Amino acid sequence: MQPTSTKPFSYETFPSSGLVAYFSMEIAINPSMPTYSGGLGVLAGDTLRSAADLGVPLVAFTLLHRKGYFQQHLDSAGTQSEDIQPWNPADFCTEEPARITVSVEDRTVIVRAWRYDLVGRYGHTVPIYLLDTDVDGNSGWDRGLTDHLYGGDTNYRLQQEIVLGMGGVRMAHALGHRLNVYHMNEGHAALLVLALLERQLGGGPLGADTEADIEQVRKKCVFTTHTPVPAGHDRFSTEQTIRILGGDRTARLEKQGCFRDGMLNMTLLALRFSRYANGVALQHGKVSREMFPEFAIDSITNGVHAPTWVSEPVQQLLDAHFSSWRRDNLYLRNAIDLPEDEILSAHARSKEALLTEVATRTGLVLNPKVLTLGFARRVATYKRATLMFTDPQRLLEIATAAGGLQILYAGKAHPQDEPGKALIHQVVEDAAKYSNDILRIVYLENYDWALGAMLTAGVDVWVNTPKRPYEASGTSGMKAALNGVPSLSILDGWWIEGCIEGYTGWAIEDGENDAEEANSLYKKLETAVVPLYRDTPEKWARLMRNTLAFNGSYFNTNRMVKQYTRNAYYPVKLIEQTKVEEEAFAD
Numbered sequence: 346m347q348p349t350s351t352k353p354f355s356y357e358t359f360p361s362s363g364l365v366a367y368f369s370m371e372i373a374i375n376p377s378m379p380t381y382s383g384g385l386g387v388l389a390g391d392t393l394r395s396a397a398d399l400g401v402p403l404v405a406f407t408l409l410h411r412k413g414y415f416q417q418h419l420d421s422a423g424t425q426s427e428d429i430q431p432w433n434p435a436d437f438c439t440e441e442p443a444r445i446t447v448s449v450e451d452r453t454v455i456v457r458a459w460r461y462d463l464v465g466r467y468g469h470t471v472p473i474y475l476l477d478t479d480v481d482g483n484s485g486w487d488r489g490l491t492d493h494l495y496g497g498d499t500n501y502r503l504q505q506e507i508v509l510g511m512g513g514v515r516m517a518h519a520l521g522h523r524l525n526v527y528h529m530n531e532g533h534a535a536l537l538v539l540a541l542l543e544r545q546l547g548g549g550p551l552g553a554d555t556e557a558d559i560e561q562v563r564k565k566c567v568f569t570t571h572t573p574v575p576a577g578h579d580r581f582s583t584e585q586t587i588r589i590l591g592g593d594r595t596a597r598l599e600k601q602g603c604f605r606d607g608m609l610n611m612t613l614l615a616l617r618f619s620r621y622a623n624g625v626a627l628q629h630g631k632v633s634r635e636m637f638p639e640f641a642i643d644s645i646t647n648g649v650h651a652p653t654w655v656s657e658p659v660q661q662l663l664d665a666h667f668s669s670w671r672r673d674n675l676y677l678r679n680a681i682d683l684p685e686d687e688i689l690s691a692h693a694r695s696k697e698a699l700l701t702e703v704a705t706r707t708g709l710v711l712n713p714k715v716l717t718l719g720f721a722r723r724v725a726t727y728k729r730a731t732l733m734f735t736d737p738q739r740l741l742e743i744a745t746a747a748g749g750l751q752i753l754y755a756g757k758a759h760p761q762d763e764p765g766k767a768l769i770h771q772v773v774e775d776a777a778k779y780s781n782d783i784l785r786i787v788y789l790e791n792y793d794w795a796l797g798a799m800l801t802a803g804v805d806v807w808v809n810t811p812k813r814p815y816e817a818s819g820t821s822g823m824k825a826a827l828n829g830v831p832s833l834s835i836l837d838g839w840w841i842e843g844c845i846e847g848y849t850g851w852a853i854e855d856g857e858n859d860a861e862e863a864n865s866l867y868k869k870l871e872t873a874v875v876p877l878y879r880d881t882p883e884k885w886a887r888l889m890r891n892t893l894a895f896n897g898s899y900f901n902t903n904r905m906v907k908q909y910t911r912n913a914y915y916p917v918k919l920i921e922q923t924k925v926e927e928e929a930f931a932d
C-alpha cells in the first residue's frame with residue numbers, strides 16, 4: 346500500500362500515462378439516476394468515487410439502462426409490483442459524438458455513449474460512459490438493448506453483454522483513450538477480452554490466435570468475481586452463444602477453455618484472460634479458489650465510500666475532531682478518542698431523521714429511545730429475511746425485556762424471483778401479526794441508495810442473516826460501521842474480518858440448521874445487545890466509537906482502491922515493464 350503522504354494520489358503518482366478502464370453492468374452513479382440494482386452497482390459507484398478522490402487515472406463503462414431499475418410498490422399484504430423508472434440522460438450526461446458498432450445475431454448494432462463526469466474531492470475527474478443503443482438506424486428491438494438492467498431472458502442478457510464488453514472496448518478507442526488496464530467488475534463484462542483479442546489480431550483470420558496473442562490480452566486484464574456459488578455465475582448455452590455471438594467466436598472461446606458443463610461461463614472466460622483476479626473478501630477469495638482451482642485468485646475486501654455513507658451529523662462530529670478523515674480514511678482510527686456523549690448525540694440525530702422518514706412514509710410514529718434493528722437488502726432467499734421470526738414468542742420476550750423493540754425492514758426482490766417475492770409477503774404478514782405496543786415491525790417500500798443511507802446511519806444495530814457461504818462480501822454493514830452502528834450478523838463475507846465480539850458488534854454462531862442459528866441470534870440479543878443498550882449507554886457509546894475506529898478505518902473504498910491500484914492495476918513488478926512498453930503503445 347502507498348505510504349501516507351500529505352498529498353493525495355495524483356496522476357503523476359502513476360508510472361504510466363495509460364488509463365484503467367473499469368467495466369460494470371451496473372453503477373450507482375448518482376442517487377437520482379436509477380442505473381443500479383443493489384450491492385454490485387453501489388460498490389462500483391463507491392469505487393469510482395474513491396478513484397476520483399484519489400486521482401486514479403480511470404474511465405468507466407456501463408449501460409445506460411434508459412428505463413431504470415424498477416420502483417417497488419408493496420400493497421398492504423406485501424405483494425410487490427414494479428414500475429419502470431424512465432430517466433432523461435441529457436439531464437445528467439453529455440452525449441459523445443462517437444458511434445461504434447457491434448455484431449449481435451448477425452445484425453450490426455450502432456452504439457453511442459453518454460458521458461457523466463464524476464469529479465473527486467480534489468478536482469480529478471473520472472468519466473463514466475453509459476452505452477446506449479437507442480439510436481437511429483437500429484431496429485426497434487436493438488434500440489431497447491440498453492433499456493433494462495437485469496431484465497429479459499438470457500438471450501437479452503447475452504446481447505447486452507456484447508454491447509457492454511465488446512462495445513465498451515470499441516467505444517474507448519473511438520473516444521481516443523489510451524488504455525493499459527481493463528478491469529472487469531464481475532463476469533458481465535467478460536466479452537471485452539474478445540474485442541481485445543480481435544484488436545490484437547488486427548482483425549486477422551479468425552481462429553488464428555497464438556498463446557502470445559492471448560498473453561498480450563492477459564497482460565491488460567484484471568477481473569473481480571463477486572459470486573460465491575456456481576449457480577450465480579453468468580452462463581450461456583452453446584446454442585445461444587453460436588446464435589448470438591456467432592460460430593467463429595464461439596469456437597474461439599471453446600478452444601480457450603471458457604466452457605464448463607456445455608455452457609459459456611463468463612467467470613471462466615474472465616479468469617482465463619486476466620493476469621490478476623480477486624474475490625471481494627478473504628473468505629470469498631478462498632471459496633473462489635475452490636470453485637476454480639486452476640487459477641490464482643487473490644482477495645481484496647470490499648469497502649464503501651465514506652463521505653457518501655457517513656450521515657451529516659456524524660460527518661460534523663468527525664470534522665470537529667479530525668477533518669483528515671476525508672483525505673485519508675485511515676484517520677478514522679482516531680474515532681477511538683471521540684467523546685462518548687457526542688457520538689451518542691450525533692447518532693440520535695441520524696436516528697431522528699430516519700424515524701421522521703418512517704413517519705412520513707407510513708404514518709407510524711416510532712420511539713427514538715427504543716432499541717431499533719435494521720434489516721435491509723436485496724431480497725434473496727439465502728439472506729433469510731424471516732429468520733428473526735423463527736420463534737415469535739421469544740422475540741416478544743426480548744422486546745419486553747428491552748423496554749420495546751423496533752425492527753425496520755426494506756428490500757426489493759428481482760421481478761422474476763418468485764421465492765424472493767414470497768419472502769417479502771411473509772415478512773409483511775409476520776410484521777402485521779406480531780407487531781404490538783412493545784414490538785413494532787415495519788417494512789419500508791423501495792429500498793434504494795437514499796433509504797439505504799438513512800437506515801444504515803439511523804438504526805442502532807444492523808442485522809444480517811445470510812446462509813453461509815452465500816454472502817460474497819456484503820457492504821451495508823460497512824455503511825453502518827462508518828456511522829458507528831454495530832452489526833449482529835452471521836460470520837460470512839466481510840463480517841468474518843470485521844467482527845470483534847463485543848467491540849464492533851456480535852456474531853450469530855454457526856448452527857446445523859436455521860433454527861439453531863435463530864437461537865444464537867436470540868441469545869445474542871438477550872445476553873449482549875439488550876442489556877448493553879438498556880443499562881449502560883456509556884458502554885454503548887464506546888462500542889459505537891470502536892466500530893467506527895476499527896471498521897470504518899478499514900472497510901472503505903479509499904483503502905480498497907489503493908489495494909486495487911497497487912495489487913491489480915499497477916503492481917510494482919509491472920511498473921518497469923510498463924515504462925518500456927509505453928514507447929511502443931500502438932493505439
Ligand SMILES: *Cc1c(COP(=O)(O)O)cnc(C)c1O
Nearest residue numbers: 383384722793794797819820821
Ligand atoms: C449497500 C446497498 C446494497 C448492498 O448491501 P448488502 O449488504 O450487500 O446487502 C444493496 N442495495 C442498496 C440500495 C445499497 O445501498
